[in-house]
Amino acid sequence: MTTPLTLTPGVGPDGAALLTVAGEIDMSNTGALAAALDRTPGPLVLDLTSVDYLDSAGLSVLFDHAERITLIANPLLTPVLTVSGLAGLATVHDGDPGLG
Template sequence: MTTPLSITSGRYSDGRPRLTAAGEIDMSNSGVLARALDETPGPVVVDLTSVEYLDSAGLSVLFAHAARLELIAPPLLEPVLTVSGLGDMATVRGPEPGGSPAPD
């Protein structure tokens, strides 16, 4: 059974691509995230503020693209990103005050 995950794509007003994930990222659906990242060229902002769970399969996908990622992570995911070492390879920041991931 696949865990619910939605990925939406967009762009900031400066043209940077943005992927917004919502739900849980695990081995049953990490391929959805991998495809979205594979189909988005260049540096990309990945908004994880609505992700409630991230397992090693999801981390593996993020590691594969780490050099070009800026991750927006909620406090819930910060320990996972830090302990895994992903925070040393990709830019990781929290959401903007007021809940907005970043200005468009």
């Protein structure tokens, strides 16, 4: 069964591409996330503040784009991004999408 995931493209306050992600990111829906990231060229702010769960398959997709993404994470995800090493490769901000 596919886990609910919402991907909403947009533009951040600074004019950068923004992808707002909501729901759970797991192996059942990483294809949709990867496709959305692939469709957005250049630097990208990824707002994960409404993500409730992120598994290793989701992390793998994020690692593939680490050199060009800025992550905005909720307090639940911040330790996952840090322990996985992704926070050392991509810029990570806490909470507010306006920071991107």
